[in-house]
Amino acid sequence: MATTMGRRERKKAQTRQALSDAALRLFSEHGYDGVTVAQIADEADVSIATLFAHVPDGKEALIFDDGAERRVWLVAAVRERPSRQSVLEALRRCMASRGPFTDDLPPELMRKRDLIVSTPALREYSRKLWVASEGALAEAIAAESGRDPSDMTVRALARYVLEIPELAGTEPDPLVAMNAIFDLLESGWPESPVDEPPTR
Structure with missing residues (x-):
C-alpha cells in the first residue's frame, strides 16, 4: 500500500x-x-x-505552491534566529533573499518572479499567499516576545510584515523600499520628519 x-x-x-x-x-x-x-x-x-x-x-x-513552504521559512526565520538578532531583523534578512528583493536567483525563478511582479492578478494571488501566513507568523512572534498570539499588536506586526512584498515589490528598487519599511517598523512612526522642525 x-x-x-x-x-x-x-x-x-x-x-x-x-x-x-x-x-x-x-x-x-x-x-x-x-x-x-x-x-x-x-x-x-x-x-x-x-x-x-x-x-x-x-x-x-498555477505557478505558485500552496504557501506551506512560505510559512515554514517565515516561522523558522523567527524561531531559529541568532540570540542577539531581533525578530524584525531576522524577517528582514529572510525576505531580502527572496522574491522581488534579490537578483540571486536561477534564470527560471527570475523569469517567474518578473512575471508575477508585472502581472496584477498574479501579484494579488501572491499577496493572498503571504497574508495566509499571518496566523503562523503571529504565533512565532508571540512565542519569541512572551505575548499572547491574539494580542492585536502581534497580529498587526505579522500583517504589516506580510504586506511588504506587495508594497515594495513593484518599486524601482524593491530592496531599498523593503528596507525603508522595516526601518519604519523597527523605529516606529516619527511625530514629524526628522529633518524638519515640528510646526505649531
Whole structure:
C-alpha cells in the first residue's frame, strides 16, 4: 500500500509540475491575460477537469505552491534566529533573499518572479499567499516576545510584515523600499520628519 501511495503522490506531483511549467511558458510567451485554462491544459496534455482537480483556484494559482513552504521559512526565520538578532531583523534578512528583493536567483525563478511582479492578478494571488501566513507568523512572534498570539499588536506586526512584498515589490528598487519599511517598523512612526522642525 505504501508503495502504491508513493507512486500516486509522485504522479500527482508530476502532473502539478507539468501544469506549472506549461502555465509559466504560455504566460511568458503570450501574457497572462492572453492565455486560457484550456490552452494550459492542452499544453500540459491533460483535461480541464484534471487541471482543476490539481489547481481548483484557477490559472492564477498555477505557478505558485500552496504557501506551506512560505510559512515554514517565515516561522523558522523567527524561531531559529541568532540570540542577539531581533525578530524584525531576522524577517528582514529572510525576505531580502527572496522574491522581488534579490537578483540571486536561477534564470527560471527570475523569469517567474518578473512575471508575477508585472502581472496584477498574479501579484494579488501572491499577496493572498503571504497574508495566509499571518496566523503562523503571529504565533512565532508571540512565542519569541512572551505575548499572547491574539494580542492585536502581534497580529498587526505579522500583517504589516506580510504586506511588504506587495508594497515594495513593484518599486524601482524593491530592496531599498523593503528596507525603508522595516526601518519604519523597527523605529516606529516619527511625530514629524526628522529633518524638519515640528510646526505649531
